Amino acid sequence: MVEDVSKSCRVFCNLRRSFEYIADGVLWPAKIVVDSEIPVGAGLGSSAAVAVSASAAYACVGGLDVTPELVSNAAYESEKLVHGTPSGVDNTVSAFGGFLLYRRGEGFEAIRVGSLSDVTLLVIDTGVTRSTAKAVSLFTSRLKRLGSIGQDLLRLAESIVEEALHTLRKGDAVRLGELMDVAHGLLNAMGVSHTELERAVHIARASGALGAKLTGAGMGGSAIALVEKERAAAVAENLRRLGFQVYSGALGVQGVSVTVLE
Template identity: 35%
Template structure:
């Protein structure tokens, strides 16, 4: 039987980086997914194979080699998420180094390490073929690492007893709440390998979907009463979340008081932003007034992200360009390049939207409008159950 799991990417409406230091953040899923297919079979020479379809890369390891390197998983325990120790990470690095990943794609090494950990810790030494495809740009602020870890955990846990899923179900199905909690916890362990010090917001919104307010590991669901439309501009400037998160922590060490005030200000912005989004539609405040408040909060959040040192010349170009059309923008995700959000107010004419997109694309950026707030991780079964 083939198991497929898909998990969405995300946008952070406010609070990235500050959320790592305990501030509130608001995030929503987007309708771009990473999909993982898991196929256990007896005719693959006792190998574990990982196919990264979009990158045309295939990696494989003899099961015996994995067992020698990570010897503790004869009886894996899927219902107990386990942190990858420094020793295990070192052992995994030796397996990844042997792959000779092309230098231009070396950033994938952390994703492959997360794969080896999640696979072995959840499934042990079963031979299988795992195939990954993604609609998300990698390393661009749209949560590709979280969508990878969530879809992988979703596929690996789908056949375990704790998942409680109905294999005869046709089409995409959602996990029960306890299954989602487990997927989310495992995905966080994967994110730790890729990010170093994740807050958990990206895997949480990818797992549960919709829109969430998140603080210190706790989520509360946000029910949007605004028809939010965001233009996403990918500056195509590559960057790495781990390095950016570490940079902010170093700045915090150098200026603890100033940075604490910055994080506090972000906390207030996120709380106000989520309150505005949730204000009932029949309230006295018009949609336009609420959009204007959101725009101002986005600009304020962007200013504070500049204070944290995570903006970039390409991001500033997007901000300047959209401001010419009186539109407000902020970076989303870890910054340092990657993607920028621009609020498209309800009454904005299509002509202006086309003009701003044309101008941004003439700078070499890529623009798109993604659907916001869809489902989180989903699973789909096909073929006969294996014995």
């Protein structure tokens, strides 16, 4: 797909928004090629990752200093066009990297994490497309119908987050896996899981993963599994054999960076 967003846009209007932010409203000439292996609609933040990288490239063309703050803010403009009222989590994580804590109304906080060098993250794409807006609407409506029980579940979710923070700081991978399992069960109870997500999570756990849960909005998309590195290949192979696309991830990696090719 080729599109000249300086004249009009049909597909990449979101990236035009990012470029307008970078260029302060007056677009300068540039040719940007997007080559991404992140599946679209799988709950992996593909739109934010592309917007961050494209914004960084566009800033380079304009001779600007590429900072995580600049490209994250630019990508957020793109995300607003894609998702309406995004939290800003995807573009912030893509730009800054590492481990970040987000609480609505409080912003983002970098987390210092203990050693997790013996584990890796597998990303399991179910191949089931889903709508973030639909998943959020379902979650919100069910929460409202549950009344006081819904509020109890929200408090439980907050407790899981707090315990996960403590666990990350200690570098306790086994405990983190257990918390992932609990968090997934809670999301399933709220109706945002899917039969293929349940199958992926079950297979990952049965194959030796320390824990697994859906990621993103749910109702399809992807799951993540925390796996000891020595078992990762076997777990991934079991999942692939049953039809899932599996990607090997990493924990706490660097955010946006610029490499100048000679």
